[in-house]
Amino acid sequence: MSWISGPLVAFDLETTGTDVETDRIVTAAVVCLDSAGAVSAERTWLLNPGVDIPEQASAIHGVSTEHAREHGVPAASAIEEIVQAVAEGLRSGTPLVVMNARYDLSLLDRECRRYEIESISERLGSVPSPVIDPLVIDKHIDKYRKGKRALHALCAHYGVSLDDAHNARADAVAAARVVRRMGEKHQPVGLMPLADLHDLQVRAAAEQSVSLQAYLRRTADPTAVVEPAWPLIPRRR
Template sequence: MSWHRGTLVGFDLETTGTDVENDRIVTAALVRLDADGTVAEQRTWLLDPGVAIPEQASAIHGIGTDHARRHGARAVVAVEEIAHAVAEVLRSGVPLVVMNARYDLSLLDRECRRHGLPSVDERVGGEPSPVIDPLVIDKHVDKYRKGKRALQALCDHYGVALDGAHEASADAVAAVRVVRRMGERHRPVGTLPLAELHALQIRAAAEQSASLQAYLRRSNPAAVVEASWPMIPRGR
């Protein structure tokens, strides 16, 4: 059976910013969707990240510092639960769908390190896999399409409703539904075994980064674009 016809689990984070080395998790969601597209199980977390949430971030996901401090779980407790839940999904062999996995999985890894917790790769005994990233796949199958590639843009392109953008569970569900449409529409990708699909994304992400880096170096010779996927190695 093709991977897009089976159970998929979406994972999404909303955070204090875009720096995987220094920013923090504010909300997280893991959502399991059955083969027919219905939500079978959902877990969500609200964290007190332990730092002030910048106004720019609050404007995107709607969570302010005061709300997070009053209602959020201690970061160390929630990060442990999130990492454990993600590792459980990966150990089960169910694909983990993560829009821009390089960001979300790297930030979760750094949060584990910050709190002295085992990382996801330590929990599963290797690189997180199988991971399916709608951003990487879309750029691979439709590399010359103009326009944005953010989740809302992919939803518009593939005909998927996104109600409540930048709310972690809504984004996780939308990412799964988008990637199903990709699998249905682009048969070479949709028919690949999961191990081959994961390996394809590693290669595709590196090629995409190299292409962007070459473009940026036309005006900035020092520009560097991260090539690793699905996670940025520690110490970069």
């Protein structure tokens, strides 16, 4: 049976910024979708990240510092629950869908280190797998398509509804539905065994990073470095 006809688990974060080494989780969602694409189970979290949420981040996801402090749960306890939920999904063999996985999974990993919580990799004994990343797959199968590759753009391109962008639950559900549409439209990907698909994305993400780094060095910053690792950026020592 192809993975596109089976269940999927989707994971998404909204955060204080874009640096996996220093930024914090504000909201999170882990959502299970059945073979028809309907939500069969879900968990969501609102965290008090323990730091101020920058205004530019609040403008994107709608959570202010004051709201997070008043209504959010302590970060450490929530992160333990998030990691446990993601690890349980992967242990079941269900593929984990994460838009821009190297960001969300790496930030979650750093939060685990911050609070001395066992990470997903430590719980599984390996890097998270199988992971399916709509961003990496779309760039691989439709390399020369013009336009943006953000989730809202992928939803528009593949005909998937996204009514509440930057809501972690809505984004997680949309990412899973988008990647299933990708698999249906591009059968070589949709029929690929999950282990092979995961390995394909490792190679594709590295190639995409090399290409972007070369572009940035030509046009913007001669010293630009784009991380090639996927789905998890190695920790700095």
